[in-house]
Amino acid sequence: xHRRSRWNQLPRLVVLxxxxxxxxxxxxxxxxxxxxxxxxxFPVKGRTLIMVKNVDGRIRIVSxxxxxxxxxxxxxxxxxxxxxxARRAAAEVEVRLEQFGNRVEIEAKYPKxxxxxxMKPKVLVHFEVVAxxxxxxxxxxxxxxLVAEGFEGHIDLATVDGSLxxxxxxxxxxxxTVDGSLxxxxxxxxxxxxxxDGKLSVDGVFRTLEAQSTDGNILVTxxxxxxxxxxxxxxxxxxxxxxxxPQGFGADLEARSGDGQIKCDYPVTISGxxxxxxxxxxxxxxxxxxxVQSSDGSINISxx
Numbered sequence: 216x217h218r219r220s221r222w223n224q225l226p227r228l229v230v231l232x233x234x235x236x237x238x239x240x241x242x243x244x245x246x247x248x249x250x251x252x253x254x255x256x257f258p259v260k261g262r263t264l265i266m267v268k269n270v271d272g273r274i275r276i277v278s279x280x281x282x283x284x285x286x287x288x289x290x291x292x293x294x295x296x297x298x299x300x301a302r303r304a305a306a307e308v309e310v311r312l313e314q315f316g317n318r319v320e321i322e323a324k325y326p327k328x329x330x331x332x333x334m335k336p337k338v339l340v341h342f343e344v345v346a347x348x349x350x351x352x353x354x355x356x357x358x359x360x361l362v363a364e365g366f367e368g369h370i371d372l373a374t375v376d377g378s379l380x381x382x383x384x385x386x387x388x389x390x391x392t393v394d395g396s397l398x399x400x401x402x403x404x405x406x407x408x409x410x411x412d413g414k415l416s417v418d419g420v421f422r423t424l425e426a427q428s429t430d431g432n433i434l435v436t437x438x439x440x441x442x443x444x445x446x447x448x449x450x451x452x453x454x455x456x457x458x459x460x461p462q463g464f465g466a467d468l469e470a471r472s473g474d475g476q477i478k479c480d481y482p483v484t485i486s487g488x489x490x491x492x493x494x495x496x497x498x499x500x501x502x503x504x505x506x507v508q509s510s511d512g513s514i515n516i517s518x519x
Contacts, residue, residue, distance in 0.1 A: 251289070255285075258283045259347065265354075286342065301336060358376045360374070370389065399419065419441075424448070427449075428450075446503055471492065477513070482498075
Protein backbone atom coordinates (compact mmCIF):
# COMPACT_ATOMS: atom_id res chain seq x y z
CA UNK A 216 0.00 0.00 0.00
CA HIS A 217 2.83 2.38 0.89
CA ARG A 218 4.64 1.79 -2.43
CA ARG A 219 1.42 2.23 -4.41
CA SER A 220 0.69 5.57 -2.72
CA ARG A 221 4.12 6.88 -3.77
CA TRP A 222 3.49 5.96 -7.39
CA ASN A 223 0.05 7.59 -7.20
CA GLN A 224 1.67 10.82 -6.02
CA LEU A 225 4.20 10.92 -8.87
CA PRO A 226 1.93 12.60 -11.49
CA ARG A 227 1.08 15.30 -8.98
CA LEU A 228 4.78 15.91 -8.32
CA VAL A 229 5.46 16.16 -12.07
CA VAL A 230 2.64 18.67 -12.52
CA LEU A 231 3.87 20.70 -9.54
CA UNK A 232 7.46 20.79 -10.77
CA UNK A 233 6.31 21.74 -14.25
CA UNK A 234 4.14 24.54 -12.91
CA UNK A 235 7.01 25.90 -10.80
CA UNK A 236 9.31 25.79 -13.83
CA UNK A 237 6.81 27.68 -15.95
CA UNK A 238 6.36 30.28 -13.23
CA UNK A 239 10.11 30.78 -12.84
CA UNK A 240 10.59 31.00 -16.60
CA UNK A 241 7.81 33.55 -17.01
CA UNK A 242 9.34 35.70 -14.26
CA UNK A 243 12.71 35.55 -16.00
CA UNK A 244 11.17 36.48 -19.33
CA UNK A 245 9.36 39.47 -17.81
CA UNK A 246 12.69 40.95 -16.67
CA UNK A 247 14.29 40.96 -20.12
CA UNK A 248 13.01 44.02 -22.01
CA UNK A 249 14.89 46.07 -24.58
CA UNK A 250 13.83 49.08 -26.67
CA UNK A 251 15.00 49.85 -30.21
CA UNK A 252 14.11 53.23 -31.81
CA UNK A 253 13.94 54.03 -35.54
CA UNK A 254 13.30 57.61 -36.72
CA UNK A 255 12.70 58.86 -40.26
CA UNK A 256 11.49 62.07 -41.88
CA PHE A 257 9.95 62.46 -45.37
CA PRO A 258 9.40 65.87 -47.05
CA VAL A 259 6.00 66.21 -48.79
CA LYS A 260 4.18 68.76 -50.94
CA GLY A 261 0.42 69.23 -51.10
CA ARG A 262 -2.05 66.67 -49.83
CA THR A 263 -0.43 63.60 -48.31
CA LEU A 264 -1.67 60.02 -48.04
CA ILE A 265 -0.41 58.14 -45.00
CA MET A 266 -0.92 54.37 -44.72
CA VAL A 267 -0.13 52.58 -41.45
CA LYS A 268 -0.36 48.84 -40.64
CA ASN A 269 0.58 47.40 -37.29
CA VAL A 270 0.12 44.33 -35.12
CA ASP A 271 0.88 44.44 -31.38
CA GLY A 272 1.57 48.02 -30.43
CA ARG A 273 0.29 51.57 -30.15
CA ILE A 274 -0.28 54.03 -32.99
CA ARG A 275 -0.49 57.76 -32.41
CA ILE A 276 -0.71 60.09 -35.41
CA VAL A 277 -1.09 63.84 -34.94
CA SER A 278 -1.00 66.89 -37.21
CA UNK A 279 1.96 69.25 -37.41
CA UNK A 280 2.80 72.54 -39.09
CA UNK A 281 5.76 71.45 -41.24
CA UNK A 282 5.54 70.00 -44.81
CA UNK A 283 7.00 66.67 -43.72
CA UNK A 284 6.06 63.35 -42.20
CA UNK A 285 8.07 62.48 -39.10
CA UNK A 286 7.97 58.88 -37.89
CA UNK A 287 9.28 57.37 -34.70
CA UNK A 288 9.03 53.59 -34.37
CA UNK A 289 9.84 51.98 -31.05
CA UNK A 290 10.40 48.25 -30.68
CA UNK A 291 9.63 46.91 -27.24
CA UNK A 292 10.42 43.28 -26.41
CA UNK A 293 8.70 41.44 -23.59
CA UNK A 294 9.32 37.99 -22.07
CA UNK A 295 12.97 37.83 -23.13
CA UNK A 296 15.34 35.85 -20.85
CA UNK A 297 18.27 38.13 -21.70
CA UNK A 298 19.17 41.32 -23.51
CA UNK A 299 20.70 39.28 -26.35
CA UNK A 300 17.52 37.27 -26.81
CA ALA A 301 15.49 40.49 -26.79
CA ARG A 302 17.71 42.02 -29.48
CA ARG A 303 17.46 38.89 -31.63
CA ALA A 304 13.66 38.90 -31.33
CA ALA A 305 13.47 42.61 -32.22
CA ALA A 306 15.66 42.06 -35.28
CA GLU A 307 13.15 39.53 -36.65
CA VAL A 308 10.46 42.24 -36.89
CA GLU A 309 10.90 44.53 -39.88
CA VAL A 310 9.80 48.15 -39.71
CA ARG A 311 9.07 49.35 -43.24
CA LEU A 312 9.06 53.12 -43.79
CA GLU A 313 8.77 54.14 -47.47
CA GLN A 314 7.76 57.15 -49.53
CA PHE A 315 6.24 57.12 -53.02
CA GLY A 316 5.68 60.73 -53.98
CA ASN A 317 3.13 62.09 -51.51
CA ARG A 318 2.25 58.62 -50.29
CA VAL A 319 3.98 57.42 -47.13
CA GLU A 320 3.69 53.77 -46.07
CA ILE A 321 4.42 52.63 -42.52
CA GLU A 322 4.29 48.97 -41.56
CA ALA A 323 5.48 46.50 -38.94
CA LYS A 324 6.08 43.12 -40.59
CA TYR A 325 6.19 40.10 -38.28
CA PRO A 326 7.61 36.69 -39.25
CA LYS A 327 5.57 33.56 -38.70
CA UNK A 328 6.68 32.37 -35.30
CA UNK A 329 5.95 29.33 -33.20
CA UNK A 330 4.90 30.62 -29.76
CA UNK A 331 4.05 27.72 -27.42
CA UNK A 332 1.88 29.01 -24.57
CA UNK A 333 3.13 32.53 -25.31
CA MET A 334 6.59 31.72 -23.88
CA LYS A 335 8.69 33.13 -26.70
CA PRO A 336 9.63 36.84 -26.64
CA LYS A 337 6.81 39.17 -27.65
CA VAL A 338 7.73 42.17 -29.82
CA LEU A 339 5.62 45.32 -29.71
CA VAL A 340 6.08 48.12 -32.24
CA HIS A 341 4.79 51.56 -31.27
CA PHE A 342 4.42 54.24 -33.95
CA GLU A 343 4.42 58.01 -33.34
CA VAL A 344 3.68 60.00 -36.51
CA VAL A 345 3.50 63.75 -37.10
CA ALA A 346 2.16 64.83 -40.50
CA UNK A 347 0.57 67.86 -42.22
CA UNK A 348 -3.04 68.52 -41.22
CA UNK A 349 -4.15 68.27 -44.87
CA UNK A 350 -3.49 64.53 -45.02
CA UNK A 351 -5.60 61.50 -45.88
CA UNK A 352 -5.19 58.60 -43.48
CA UNK A 353 -5.58 54.83 -43.86
CA UNK A 354 -4.63 53.21 -40.56
CA UNK A 355 -5.10 49.61 -39.38
CA UNK A 356 -4.03 48.31 -35.97
CA UNK A 357 -4.41 44.93 -34.26
CA UNK A 358 -4.01 44.40 -30.52
CA UNK A 359 -3.26 47.98 -29.58
CA UNK A 360 -4.82 51.44 -29.22
CA LEU A 361 -5.02 53.98 -32.04
CA VAL A 362 -5.17 57.76 -31.66
CA ALA A 363 -5.49 60.29 -34.53
CA GLU A 364 -5.72 64.04 -33.99
CA GLY A 365 -6.05 67.20 -36.06
CA PHE A 366 -6.51 66.02 -39.67
CA GLU A 367 -8.72 67.21 -42.52
CA GLY A 368 -9.45 64.91 -45.43
CA HIS A 369 -10.42 61.29 -45.95
CA ILE A 370 -9.84 59.61 -42.59
CA ASP A 371 -10.15 55.81 -42.48
CA LEU A 372 -9.25 54.22 -39.13
CA ALA A 373 -9.76 50.68 -37.81
CA THR A 374 -8.63 48.58 -34.85
CA VAL A 375 -9.08 44.99 -33.70
CA ASP A 376 -8.75 44.35 -29.98
CA GLY A 377 -7.89 47.94 -29.19
CA SER A 378 -9.50 51.30 -28.49
CA LEU A 379 -9.80 53.99 -31.15
CA UNK A 380 -9.83 57.74 -30.50
CA UNK A 381 -10.08 60.53 -33.09
CA UNK A 382 -10.01 64.20 -32.13
CA UNK A 383 -10.50 67.35 -34.20
CA UNK A 384 -10.73 65.50 -37.49
CA UNK A 385 -12.89 66.72 -40.37
CA UNK A 386 -13.95 65.70 -43.85
CA UNK A 387 -14.97 62.09 -44.40
CA UNK A 388 -14.24 60.25 -41.16
CA UNK A 389 -14.79 56.46 -41.19
CA UNK A 390 -13.91 54.55 -38.02
CA UNK A 391 -14.38 50.96 -36.89
CA THR A 392 -13.35 48.85 -33.91
CA VAL A 393 -13.73 45.18 -33.00
CA ASP A 394 -13.53 44.49 -29.27
CA GLY A 395 -12.63 48.03 -28.30
CA SER A 396 -14.19 51.36 -27.38
CA LEU A 397 -14.63 54.08 -29.99
CA UNK A 398 -14.42 57.78 -29.13
CA UNK A 399 -14.73 60.66 -31.61
CA UNK A 400 -14.26 64.17 -30.24
CA UNK A 401 -14.98 67.42 -32.09
CA UNK A 402 -15.28 65.78 -35.51
CA UNK A 403 -16.84 67.60 -38.48
CA UNK A 404 -18.35 66.42 -41.76
CA UNK A 405 -19.47 62.97 -42.89
CA UNK A 406 -19.05 60.61 -39.97
CA UNK A 407 -19.23 56.83 -39.77
CA UNK A 408 -18.52 55.09 -36.46
CA UNK A 409 -18.96 51.35 -35.92
CA UNK A 410 -17.92 49.19 -33.01
CA UNK A 411 -18.35 45.53 -32.13
CA ASP A 412 -18.26 44.80 -28.40
CA GLY A 413 -17.47 48.30 -27.20
CA LYS A 414 -19.04 51.58 -26.19
CA LEU A 415 -19.29 54.42 -28.69
CA SER A 416 -19.13 58.16 -28.00
CA VAL A 417 -19.16 60.86 -30.70
CA ASP A 418 -19.60 64.62 -30.69
CA GLY A 419 -19.20 67.35 -33.30
CA VAL A 420 -20.78 69.09 -36.27
CA PHE A 421 -22.23 66.54 -38.66
CA ARG A 422 -23.49 66.53 -42.23
CA THR A 423 -24.09 62.78 -42.39
CA LEU A 424 -23.90 60.39 -39.46
CA GLU A 425 -23.86 56.64 -39.00
CA ALA A 426 -23.22 55.32 -35.48
CA GLN A 427 -23.50 51.62 -34.75
CA SER A 428 -22.62 49.44 -31.77
CA THR A 429 -23.17 45.69 -31.61
CA ASP A 430 -22.64 45.34 -27.86
CA GLY A 431 -22.34 48.69 -26.10
CA ASN A 432 -23.96 52.00 -25.26
CA ILE A 433 -23.97 54.94 -27.67
CA LEU A 434 -23.67 58.62 -26.78
CA VAL A 435 -24.07 61.15 -29.61
CA THR A 436 -23.77 64.91 -29.09
CA UNK A 437 -24.90 66.91 -32.12
CA UNK A 438 -23.39 70.37 -31.83
CA UNK A 439 -24.91 73.62 -33.21
CA UNK A 440 -24.17 74.11 -36.91
CA UNK A 441 -24.98 70.51 -37.82
CA UNK A 442 -27.18 70.20 -40.91
CA UNK A 443 -28.51 66.87 -42.10
CA UNK A 444 -27.27 66.14 -45.61
CA UNK A 445 -29.26 62.92 -45.75
CA UNK A 446 -30.56 60.17 -43.50
CA UNK A 447 -28.84 59.66 -40.17
CA UNK A 448 -28.71 56.19 -38.60
CA UNK A 449 -27.92 55.40 -34.96
CA UNK A 450 -28.22 51.74 -33.92
CA UNK A 451 -27.31 49.58 -30.96
CA UNK A 452 -27.92 45.83 -30.73
CA UNK A 453 -27.32 45.41 -27.01
CA UNK A 454 -27.07 48.82 -25.36
CA UNK A 455 -28.82 52.08 -24.67
CA UNK A 456 -28.69 55.20 -26.88
CA UNK A 457 -28.47 58.79 -25.67
CA UNK A 458 -28.64 61.61 -28.24
CA UNK A 459 -28.20 65.32 -27.51
CA UNK A 460 -29.64 67.69 -30.14
CA PRO A 461 -29.14 71.46 -30.34
CA GLN A 462 -31.98 73.97 -30.08
CA GLY A 463 -33.97 74.34 -33.30
CA PHE A 464 -32.75 71.06 -34.78
CA GLY A 465 -35.27 69.64 -37.24
CA ALA A 466 -35.68 66.02 -38.32
CA ASP A 467 -38.22 63.34 -39.13
CA LEU A 468 -37.75 60.99 -36.19
CA GLU A 469 -38.15 57.23 -36.35
CA ALA A 470 -37.16 55.65 -33.04
CA ARG A 471 -37.66 51.99 -32.13
CA SER A 472 -36.66 49.99 -29.07
CA GLY A 473 -37.21 46.26 -28.82
CA ASP A 474 -36.88 46.00 -25.04
CA GLY A 475 -36.66 49.51 -23.61
CA GLN A 476 -38.46 52.80 -23.30
CA ILE A 477 -38.11 55.88 -25.52
CA LYS A 478 -37.84 59.35 -24.03
CA CYS A 479 -37.65 62.59 -26.06
CA ASP A 480 -37.32 66.07 -24.49
CA TYR A 481 -38.40 67.72 -27.76
CA PRO A 482 -42.08 68.03 -28.64
CA VAL A 483 -42.76 65.58 -31.46
CA THR A 484 -45.63 65.83 -33.91
CA ILE A 485 -46.53 62.16 -33.72
CA SER A 486 -47.55 60.17 -36.75
CA GLY A 487 -49.15 56.77 -36.30
CA UNK A 488 -50.18 55.09 -33.06
CA UNK A 489 -48.64 55.80 -29.67
CA UNK A 490 -46.30 53.05 -28.42
CA UNK A 491 -43.69 53.16 -25.64
CA UNK A 492 -41.33 51.11 -27.83
CA UNK A 493 -41.85 53.19 -30.98
CA UNK A 494 -41.89 56.94 -31.70
CA UNK A 495 -42.29 58.48 -35.16
CA UNK A 496 -42.96 62.08 -36.04
CA UNK A 497 -41.41 65.49 -36.65
CA UNK A 498 -38.99 67.30 -34.39
CA UNK A 499 -39.59 71.04 -34.84
CA UNK A 500 -40.41 71.50 -38.56
CA UNK A 501 -39.03 68.12 -39.55
CA UNK A 502 -36.33 67.42 -42.11
CA UNK A 503 -34.31 64.41 -43.19
CA UNK A 504 -34.87 61.06 -41.52
CA UNK A 505 -33.26 60.48 -38.12
CA UNK A 506 -33.45 56.72 -37.60
CA VAL A 507 -32.68 55.49 -34.07
CA GLN A 508 -32.92 51.83 -33.13
CA SER A 509 -31.99 49.75 -30.08
CA SER A 510 -32.72 46.04 -29.88
CA ASP A 511 -32.15 45.71 -26.16
CA GLY A 512 -31.88 49.12 -24.49
CA SER A 513 -33.54 52.46 -23.88
CA ILE A 514 -33.45 55.52 -26.17
CA ASN A 515 -33.12 59.02 -24.73
CA ILE A 516 -33.19 62.16 -26.91
CA SER A 517 -32.38 65.33 -24.97
CA UNK A 518 -31.68 69.03 -25.65
CA UNK A 519 -28.06 70.05 -26.04
